Amino acid sequence: MVRLVVLTALLLLAGCSTQMVNEADLQTPVYGSEHPAVISLMQDAEQAGGEQQWNRALSYLDQARRIEPRNPYVLVRQAEAYSQLGEGETARSLLQRARIYAGDDAQAEMMIRTVESGLSRSPVITP
Amino acid sequence: MSQKKQPRKASSTPPAKSVPRRRWLRTGLGITLAGSVLLGVWLVYLDAQVRQAFDGRKWALPAKVYARPLALYPGLLLSPQQLESELKWADYRAAADAGRPGTYSHQGGEWQINRRAFPFWDGQESARQIRLSLVDGRIARLADAQGEQPLIRLEPQYVGGIFPTHNEDRELIRLEDVPPVLVAALIVTEDKSFFSHWGISVTGIARAMLANIRAGGMVQGGSTLTQQLVKNFFLTNERTLTRKVQEAFMSLLLELHYSKEEILEAYINEVYLGQSGRRAIHGFGLGARFYFGKPLQELSTGEIATLVGLVKGASFYNPRRHPQRAESRRDLILGVMQDNRIISAAERIRAAGQPLVTAEPRREGQREYPAFLELAKQQLQQDYRLEDLQNEGLRVFTTLDPWVQYSLEKASVAHLQQLEAGHPDLTNKLETAAVITSVDGGEIRALLGSRHVTYFGFNRALDARRPIGSLVKPMVYLTALKEGEYHWGSRVDDGPVTVEGPQGKLWQPRNYDEQSHGEVPLLDGLKRSLNQATARLGMTVGIDRVVTELHRAGVLSEVPSYPSILLGAIDLSPLEVAQMYQTLASTGFLTPLRSIDAVTTSGGETLSSYAIRGRQVYDPALMEWLRYGLEQVVADGTARAVGRALPQPLAGKTGTSDDIRDAWYAGFDNRHLGVIWVGRDDNQPMAYPGSRGALPIWLQTFRDIGTEPLPPTRDLVQIAVNEQGALMPDGCRAGTPYPFPKSWLDKERVACDADGAPIKERIRSWLDWLF
Numbered sequence: 001m002v003r004l005v006v007l008t009a010l011l012l013l014a015g016c017s018t019q020m021v022n023e024a025d026l027q028t029p030v031y032g033s034e035h036p037a038v039i040s041l042m043q044d045a046e047q048a049g050g051e052q053q054w055n056r057a058l059s060y061l062d063q064a065r066r067i068e069p070r071n072p073y074v075l076v077r078q079a080e081a082y083s084q085l086g087e088g089e090t091a092r093s094l095l096q097r098a099r100i101y102a103g104d105d106a107q108a109e110m111m112i113r114t115v116e117s118g119l120s121r122s123p124v125i126t127p
Numbered sequence: 128m129s130q131k132k133q134p135r136k137a138s139s140t141p142p143a144k145s146v147p148r149r150r151w152l153r154t155g156l157g158i159t160l161a162g163s164v165l166l167g168v169w170l171v172y173l174d175a176q177v178r179q180a181f182d183g184r185k186w187a188l189p190a191k192v193y194a195r196p197l198a199l200y201p202g203l204l205l206s207p208q209q210l211e212s213e214l215k216w217a218d219y220r221a222a223a224d225a226g227r228p229g230t231y232s233h234q235g236g237e238w239q240i241n242r243r244a245f246p247f248w249d250g251q252e253s254a255r256q257i258r259l260s261l262v263d264g265r266i267a268r269l270a271d272a273q274g275e276q277p278l279i280r281l282e283p284q285y286v287g288g289i290f291p292t293h294n295e296d297r298e299l300i301r302l303e304d305v306p307p308v309l310v311a312a313l314i315v316t317e318d319k320s321f322f323s324h325w326g327i328s329v330t331g332i333a334r335a336m337l338a339n340i341r342a343g344g345m346v347q348g349g350s351t352l353t354q355q356l357v358k359n360f361f362l363t364n365e366r367t368l369t370r371k372v373q374e375a376f377m378s379l380l381l382e383l384h385y386s387k388e389e390i391l392e393a394y395i396n397e398v399y400l401g402q403s404g405r406r407a408i409h410g411f412g413l414g415a416r417f418y419f420g421k422p423l424q425e426l427s428t429g430e431i432a433t434l435v436g437l438v439k440g441a442s443f444y445n446p447r448r449h450p451q452r453a454e455s456r457r458d459l460i461l462g463v464m465q466d467n468r469i470i471s472a473a474e475r476i477r478a479a480g481q482p483l484v485t486a487e488p489r490r491e492g493q494r495e496y497p498a499f500l501e502l503a504k505q506q507l508q509q510d511y512r513l514e515d516l517q518n519e520g521l522r523v524f525t526t527l528d529p530w531v532q533y534s535l536e537k538a539s540v541a542h543l544q545q546l547e548a549g550h551p552d553l554t555n556k557l558e559t560a561a562v563i564t565s566v567d568g569g570e571i572r573a574l575l576g577s578r579h580v581t582y583f584g585f586n587r588a589l590d591a592r593r594p595i596g597s598l599v600k601p602m603v604y605l606t607a608l609k610e611g612e613y614h615w616g617s618r619v620d621d622g623p624v625t626v627e628g629p630q631g632k633l634w635q636p637r638n639y640d641e642q643s644h645g646e647v648p649l650l651d652g653l654k655r656s657l658n659q660a661t662a663r664l665g666m667t668v669g670i671d672r673v674v675t676e677l678h679r680a681g682v683l684s685e686v687p688s689y690p691s692i693l694l695g696a697i698d699l700s701p702l703e704v705a706q707m708y709q710t711l712a713s714t715g716f717l718t719p720l721r722s723i724d725a726v727t728t729s730g731g732e733t734l735s736s737y738a739i740r741g742r743q744v745y746d747p748a749l750m751e752w753l754r755y756g757l758e759q760v761v762a763d764g765t766a767r768a769v770g771r772a773l774p775q776p777l778a779g780k781t782g783t784s785d786d787i788r789d790a791w792y793a794g795f796d797n798r799h800l801g802v803i804w805v806g807r808d809d810n811q812p813m814a815y816p817g818s819r820g821a822l823p824i825w826l827q828t829f830r831d832i833g834t835e836p837l838p839p840t841r842d843l844v845q846i847a848v849n850e851q852g853a854l855m856p857d858g859c860r861a862g863t864p865y866p867f868p869k870s871w872l873d874k875e876r877v878a879c880d881a882d883g884a885p886i887k888e889r890i891r892s893w894l895d896w897l898f
Contacts, residue, residue: 036277037200055736056249059725062568062738063198069567078738093742097716100747103841 030107032073038064045077054084072102076111083119091119170376177380180361185393186409188520188729189288189296192503194527195724196247196283199259203266204833207233209530210261214240216284216529218420218486228254229421236261243422245282248524248725248733255279284529287495289504291517294405298412299520299729300423302392308428308469309411310391312435315467316460318352322387326353326378353378356394400434401441404495405583408441418446420486428470429478432460446485454483497583498560498576499527502702503722505589510735511726520729525722526570531563531799531832535573536580538827543578543805545823550814556807560587561824562705562720563801568739569709569718572799574702585808588701592684593789593806595704596695596817597656597765598782601711602680603665603693604653605753606673609745613664615650615756616848616865621660626690634690636662639783639816648852650865653756654764656781658694665693679744681706681717695782704793705802711753712778712795715745748842748868754778755840755866761794765818769794769826775836779825781817788812790820797835801825844869853877 029046031039041064048057058081065074075098082091095112102108197213199205214231222230225239232239240257257279260268269276288296302310314321320328328351335349350358357377362370381390399407400414408417411434415423418437419430426434436444436456446453458479465475503525507516515521539559547554563573576586585591607613621644626634636658638644643659644651652660665673673693674686683706686697699707702720710717718741725736757778761770766779779794790805790813803821807813813820847855847862854871855862859879 035200035202037198037202040277056733058738059249059736062724065739066565066568066570067198067200069565081738082740087740089742090740093716094739096743100714100743 030073030111032071032105032108033068035068038068038071038074041067042074042077045081049081049084052084054081057081058085070101072098072105072108073111075101076108076115079112080115083115088119091115170380173373173377174380174384176361177377178384181381181385181389181393185360186297186299186396187291187293187295187518188299189290190507190516190519190521190523191285192287192289192500192523192525193283194286194525194529194532196245196280196524198278198280199257199266199269200278201266201269204264205261205266206264206833207236207261210238212533213281213284213529217282218416219282220420225256227425229425236267240281242279243282246522246727246731247280248522248727248736251731252280283524286525286527286529287497287500288406289500289507289513289516289523290406293407295407295409296413297396297408297410298416299396300410300412302388302395305395305411305423306426306431308464309423309426309431309435310395311467311469312431312460312464313395313438314352315463315469316435317355317438318350321352321391324351324353324382326380326382327351327375350374351378352394353381353390356390356397357381359397359399360393398438399441400437401445404581406495418485427478427481428464428474429457429461429481429483432464432478433457433483436460446483450483457483494581495583496527496532496574497581498586498588499525499532499571499574499722501576501583501586502571502574502589506722507726521734522727522729522731523723524725524727526565526572526724527574527722528572531828532573532575534831535561535563535575535801535824535828538824538831539575539803540578540580542824542827546805546815546820553807553813556809556811557805557813558587558808559803559805559821559824560591560701561801561803561828562588562701563799563828564705564709564720566709566712566795566798566800567716569713569720569741570724571720571722574722587804590700591804592698592700592703593804593810594696594784595699596782596784596789596791597658597661598704598708598780598791598793598817599677599692599695599697600653600656600661601753601757601780602676602707603661603668603673604649604756605680605711605745605749606676607649607664607668608752609676609749610668610672613649613668614848614852614854614865614867614871615648615752616852616854616863617649618646618852619649619652619660619664621645621647621652621657621663624659624662624666626662626666628690636691636694648848648863648865650756650759653780654759656760656765662690662693666690677707679717680710695784701802701804704791704804705800708793708795708800708802710744711750711757712800714747714750714754715743717741717744746868748870751840751842752866752868754837755843758837766792766794766822768818768822772826772830773834775834776839777834778837779822781822783816783818783820786812787814787816790815790817792817792821792825794822794825794829795837796829797837799829799832801828840866842868844872846871849877855879 031042033039041060045057045060048060058078061074061078061081068074075094079091079094079098082094095116098112102112219229219231221232223232225232225241228241228243230241238259242255242257244254245252255271258270259266269279271279290296331351332349354374357374361377362374396410399409401408401417403417408414412423414434415421415426419426433446433453444453444456461475461479464470465472503523539561543557543559546557559575559578561575562571564571574588576588577584623643624636628634638658644657647660652664670688670690674688677686682703684699684703686692706720709720718739721737723737726734728734757780758776760766761777761779765781769777769779777794777796779792782791788806788810793802803824805820843866845864846867847859847864849855849862854874854876856876856879861879
């Protein structure tokens with residue numbers, strides 16, 4: 001009986017963890033990682049993106065990707081960087097890739113859609 | 128007539144003696160004038176030559192190619208062996224206190240690394256005192272003088288250069304960065320009056336002549352540093368008077384136009400100091416790195432004296448080949464340094480008392496990686512002119528992982544020796560090639576073009592196109608699974624196959640064990656690598672469709688639409704095979720395999736950087752489905768040796784071509800894909816199939832670099848299949864469960880078999896657990 005209670009509680013917690021995401025959430029950087037190195041590299045990329053150095057941003061993100069190859073937040077930022085460099089097709093491919101790894105992550109999905117909807121508009125990477 | 132002429136002639140002719148003298152004088156004047164004009168023209172020509180060569184870029188600087196820098200961060204899987212190896216390969220030395228850049232120390236798992244300053248692709252980083260803790264093979268803590276750090280890069284290993292045809296290599300160094308002791312030692316040894324002469328030294332020449340007369344031969348040169356520079360920089364080693372005169376004039380011209388400091392700096396970078404294979408070592412910067420494994424600034428007094436001693440004869444005083452001779456020369460120079468008050472007596476005694484220790488010439492930090500370099504050069508030439516790569520001193524940061532490369536080389540060399548020991552008739556006949564990439568990014572981490580890992584020559588990884596044998600089979604099964612009618616439990620006939628070709632030629636493939644196995648599940652066809660079942664399946668789904676999938680997965684070579692391609696009668700290079708398997712390993716993302724990360728100018732300005740790119744060419748669920756089959760090959764099929772040694776989810780496929788001429792293995796874990804080929808250059812049979820010829824190399828390499836199990840599939844569900852290959856309803860106890868993409872849940876099912884039990888029983892057991 002105790003096990004049943006524990007399982008029920010876990011299920012309820014799992015349900016509660018589903019996040020409601022809105023546009024405002026995208027204003028604060030989401031890294032999808034607690035890895036200090038990944039966060040540090042993504043911040044370097046944000047800074048480079050803020051300076052319009054999109055190739056540099058891309059390389060920092062690629063280093064982050066090597067540490068967490070399937071982090072959709074890294075991939076979506078790389079898509080954004082490619083988009084800024086005028087490489088729409090590559091950006092779309094990476095968004096597709098990001099979506100595969102995003103799974104049920106609503107926040108990641110929201111970022112993907114934002115980049116998708118305006119491939120050449122304002123950057124999602126917030127400096 | 129002749130009588131008339133004689134008196135006239137006599138009266139008009141001057142005295143006999145004065146006529147030739149005047150003519151001689153005129154001729155002499157003419158010659159002098161012409162000579163002066165010619166000399167003037169020649170000097171103008173020499174002057175132009177001197178200025179042209181000296182004003183611009185003085186040397187063709189080869190691109191310097193580096194491995195990836197090891198990025199340290201908390202949580203990184205890193206063995207102490209790897210850390211120490213990588214430090215040594217970047218020419219770091221163990222030192223008790225790690226007090227100087229380029230040194231490290233460790234006590235147990237606590238490491239201190241004094242990283243040198245280094246110009247990374249994104250900018251110069253100053254020297255850092257790194258502290259890290261290794262616990263259970265991972266970095267637990269990482270800090271520097273500023274405190275805890277999320278990420279610190281180590282200095283990358285130099286892996287080679289892209290040289291001009293003369294193969295000169297050098298590390299340019301500015302005069303202000305040269306230790307003053309070296310400059311002083313060089314001057315007092317080679318040209319004491321350097322700062323006072325005008326390019327040539329009359330006293331020097333006189334002194335040398337005297338010495339030569341006394342010795343009865345050429346024992347001493349009277350050349351100044353300027354003359355030596357001119358000789359090395361502009362002229363040949365020819366010993367003629369004309370060349371000597373030209374050298375003298377050019378020295379004077381050089382001194383006329385340039386300062387002593389400029390000349391000295393050029394000398395320090397030009398001087399020839401030795402040879403390393405194809406590479407000519409020029410300049411004290413590279414000389415320090417080559418002989419002592421450290422930058423010039425880190426040299427001890429004794430090492431400086433040894434390098435200065437090499438100027439007189441790089442080969443004769445080579446400290447590796449002639450250590451005693453080099454040591455005597457070093458001590459002589461130390462004496463001269465003391466006499467000229469460059470060092471104190473105590474310093475001389477201390478330096479002379481130290482043994483002459485040089486860095487290992489074949490150490491990783493100075494060896495080259497020919498196969499990888501060739502690929503990097505090829506890929507660089509998509510964006511850069513060869514001329515620029517050979518001349519501009521570019522810095523190229525690559526994807527090469529020296530630890531993976533080292534593990535691959537070690538495993539390959541050892542295994543080929545083992546194979547040859549088992550078949551002495553094969554001694555020195557077997558060759559190998561291999562490619563290891565990162566699964567998610569397609570970065571090439573290691574590349575082997577031959578068992579002779581440091582020789583430049585035929586690069587089998589790129590250029591040997593050999594039949595891939597059963598490595599093609601996953602593509603046949605992929606085509607079938609993609610079609611929507613087949614699944615791993617579908618039945619396929621493994622009976623004899625006969626296909627009639629266009630000219631009536633019959634194709635009758637046989638299984639490796641020469642047996643037929645009747646009707647087998649599709650999965651068995653792949654995991655047991657059954658030729659007959661695979662050929663029949665391929666013929667059923669269509670050869671053209673298999674060809675289409677091969678191209679979709681990344682094969683660029685033309686693939687003929689013949690039945691034999693279903694069993695691998697396709698000639699591909701290991702690199703092309705790796706490209707194809709990369710798509711399978713990365714859940715359907717076709718990414719061009721890449722060896723370059725970034726390129727900067729010699730000054731550190733980033734010219735280009737490269738990141739992941741590609742496109743999703745397969746549904747990830749389909750790829751997971753195929754991967755299940757490849758996992759079974761490892762767990763229970765022809766690659767079970769891998770499964771037994773590394774009991775975790777890994778995927779792979781063995782391959783053997785007709786008559787066992789080629790042995791292949793392609794396999795991947797969650798991080799790396801490896802493709803290995805073993806065979807003979809003369810394309811003769813060699814007795815070892817893929818599972819024995821190539822697989823063990825993969826296995827040993829992946830053991831050494833560490834494996835990460837493949838993650839559980841996300842998009843597959845289990846459905847039971849009956850003996851006929853039909854899907855059964857959920858809850859049937861009978862049947863064999865196979866994984867299916869979720870889209871198959873809606874497919875029609877047959878009724879449970881007679882002995883199938885209802886699901887209730889299983890539910891009750893769950894309820895039992897809960898209550």
